[in-house]
Amino acid sequence: MRVYPSSRIRNVVLLGHAGTGKTTLSETMLFESGSKQRRGSIDACSTSSDYHEIEHEKGKSVFSTLLNLDWRGNKINLIDTPGTSDYIGEVVGALRVADTAVFTLNAEYGIEVGTELHWKYTQKYNIPSLLIVNKPDSSHSKFQQTVDMARERFGRGVVVVQYPYSEGEDFHAIIDVLKMTMYEFPEDGGKPDKLPIPDSHQAQAELLHNELIESVAENDETLLDLYFEQGMLTESQMREGLQQALLHRDLFPLFCCCARRNMGTGRVMGFLGNVAPNPLEANPPQSPEGREIPLKPEGNPLMFIFKNSSESHVGDMLYFKVYGGAAEPGLDLLNHSTENTVRLSSLYLLNGDERTEVNKINTGDIGAAVKLKNTNINDLLYTKGDAVDIDPIHFPRPIIRTAIKLKQDGEEDKLGTALHQLQREDPSLEVEHSKELKQVIIHGQGEEHLAVIKHALEHRFHLDFEFTEPRIPYRETITRAVRSHYKHKKQSGGAGQFAKISLLMEPLRDSMPEHHELKVREEEEIDLEWGGKLVFRNCIVGGVIDNRFMPAILKGIMEKMKNGPLSDCRVRDIRVSVYDGAMHSVDSNDAAFRTAALMAFRDGFLKAAPKLLEPIYTIEVSVPADYMGDVMGDISTRRGQILGMDSEGSIQKIQAQVPLEELDHYATRLKSITQGSAGFMREFSHYAQAPRDVQKRVMEQTQQQPEMG
CATH class of the missing domain: 3.30.70.240 (Alpha-Beta Plaits)
Known part of the structure; x- marks a missing residue:
């Protein structure tokens, strides 16, 4: 298997709303490059990208998939991503290792919500981006409207490189205004004929060609001077200018293709090979503090783990990008998270579920490894003494939740193990073992995301359960001040129990009234772990309650605050002053005062207009x-x-x-x-x-x- 130098590698992530044709585009690219002898289809469940059972059931991408192909001596790593927002965690991980983003736009619908969401992430990570208007053969294709929408949303940096000669059922040719050529395709797609631009389109093509040249020149002073002097730019000057403008996100070249009929994909791959940045030219990773970390091909190995895909007969398949040196089997590297040594065993290049074992993966390239013990997403592997810290992938917070109820007792540990594994594979999933609500609650990115989790728990881990309504973590508090008294007295042979206590309970506000009849000896402000505060004050005078019982009193109050008197929910934002009471020289102890405080708090709370x-x-x-x-x-x-x-x-x-x-x-x-x-x-x-x-x-x-x- 050929080992590519960093300069010959292109890391490309395919982005866009669901249904814009990313998977079909990736399949066509693999076929056109010769990596596949026959194109698969989504309907036939035969694409390299969507190979999981759940993807076949849904008829769309659920997971990000790593593919690779050779196009004229350049290795293009393609990461096909799902377009449904429920699977945004898969997209975010892929974005962190991509050097170029390719957005597919549906010529019928233009800019859709999924595209908007993905665009924000490319802005965040400063990833060079280009656009492809797909499906121009649709009877409702609106190419120009899609271009206008893209410019409206993404700015005047969107520049047309290609447009369709005709749309709808008559679509068969693309006019390229960078090369000023028309590509006419055979009925079944593939290699086009290069023809002169027809007279009927000459004026429009020249207008767009000049707009493209001006846009490129505007972003480079040297090219701008040449443009003014010569009135034009050569193809090599255009390529250089486009590369820099693309890299700095000044320009977003827009192409046209019909992925389903294999029309235009070769030109896109040629642009990626000639213009898109290689890993050494692309924006480097950053430290958590924002410092750039340059890639070092001649340095020691440095690997970043960005994805985990578990397979029953293999175990964890960990995907990585090499940021320094080369990954080779047999290397012993240090895991920055665990500080344990990890030995690299087998290394693979992937095309969906097809694995090719390799002996070396260079800086900038992407591969996968198995049997990396205690290694997870966001971990860094490096040579001892070469410690470095790279900003981790920040996964989005969940927007939906559900509770899990097992149908059989005794499977709690099995459920916990399963959820732990799923969370290792998908950090956009959050698992909550709520002692407060007495439920296991999973938090996800949408109903479809939860459905995928349910499918995995049932089919991979063979658990019998149901999703139920998650309880609401309500809180309780009071709205008015009350005084509460309680005497605890117990005598049943032997030592008894005695404690008497008086509390002033008040709703906690920014400016609290002072009570002149109370002398505050000690005050403690407690930040409650469930939010809000408790202010606990010792206002005892004359020694009617010994100071050594104050911790027991606080414990009794806190115990009731964990299970509020109103609805069994947590209590917050209260000031409690212990101002009077009584004790017995023999029968008073911590247990007695804890009980008295709990009961006094409960009785007072219910009289204090609770809400x-x-x-x-x-x-x-x-x-x-x-x-x-x-x-x-x-x-x-x-x-x-x-x-x-x-x-x-x-x-x-x-x-x-x-x-x-x-x-x-x-x-x-x-x-x-x-x-x-x-x-x-x-x-x-x-x-x-x-x-x-x-x-x-x-x-x-x-x-x-x-x-x-």
Whole structure:
């Protein structure tokens, strides 16, 4: 197997909304390059990219897939990614090791929500990007409208390199305004004939050619001077200018192809080989502090793990990019996370599920390895003494959650092991073993994401379970000050128990009133692990309660705060002052005062106009303008409050605050009312008082089921 130098490697990630043709494009590229003798299809479940059972069931990409091909002496690593936002974790990992992004746009629909989402990540990682308008043979193709939408959203840096001679069923030729040539394709696609641009298109082609030259020259002073002197630029000057403008994200070249009919893919691969940056030219990785870390082909080995795909007969298949030296079997490297030594065994190049074993992978290249013990995504492997720190992949926060209920007792450990493995493979999944809610809750990127997790738990790990409604982590507090008293007295042979206590309980606010009759001896402000505060004050005078019992009193109060008197939920934001009581020289002990404090707190809490608080989340919905009214109306029905609106090109942004209880099925509803064209993000904001009917319902449920489980 040929080993490629860094200068001959191109790392390309395919991005775009679901249904824009990324997988078909990758399949056509493999076929056109000779890596496959026959093109597979999604319908026949025969593509190299979508090879998992769940992808065959869904008829689309669920996981990112590493492919590779040779195009005229350049190795192109292709990472095909899913376009559905539910699988965004797969996209983010791929983006971190790509040097160029290729966006596929559907000529019928233009810029869609998935494309918008992916574009933001290429901006974040500063990845050179080019665009391909796919499916110009569609009867509803709108090439120029798609170009206009791209310019509206992504800026005037979008420059047309190609456009279709004709659209719809008559599509058979592409006009290239960089080479000023028309490519006419045979009926079944493949190698085109190079023809002069027809007279009917000469004026348009020259206009776009000049726009392209001017755009390239504007981003390079030397080329701009040459352009003014000569009135034109040579092809080599254009290539150099495009390469620099692409690298710095000043320009985003736009191509046209029909991946399904193999028309135009060769030209795209030629551009990637000639113009797209190799790993040494591309933007280097950065440290967590933002310092650039240059790639060193002559240095010691440095490998970054960006993906984990577990296979039953192989184990963890860990995907890596080499940032220094070369990866070779037999090397002993240090894992920066565990500080343990890892030995490289077999190394592979991948084309979907086809593996080719190799003996060397150079700097800038991407490969995979097995049997790397205790190694995970975001780990760095390097030679001892060469410690380096690279900014990890930051996976998006989840937007949906569900609880798991096992149908058979005794499988809790098996479930825990399965979820741990799935989380190792997919860090965009979060697993919560909630002691508070007494549930195992998984948090994902959408209903489809959770469905994939369910499929894995059932088919890979053979667990019998069901998804159930996750409980809401409500909070309790009080709204007025009360004084509470409790005497605990127990005498049943032998030593008894005695404790008497008086508490002043107040809602905690920024400016609290002082009570002149109370003398504060000690005050402790406690940041509660579930949010909010408890201020605990010792106001005892005259020694009526010995100071040594104060920790037991605090313990009793904290114990009841973990299971609130109102609904068995956590209590927060209260000031408690212990100001009076009594003790017995023989019968008073820690247990007695803990019990007295717990009971005094409970009784006082229920008299202090208690209220239930519910978690409120801030959401941002990205939606096409046509669905704005429907989305805003739906938010209102969910007790949501609209905070503001903004727009990014054709996509509208709605900011709102909505109770968590109303968000558990929001992802599904949002897709339903927008025909899958909208997406959203959420982030916890604060706790707010729950409506009276919600508080009543939660209290009734607590009474019916006092012991949650």
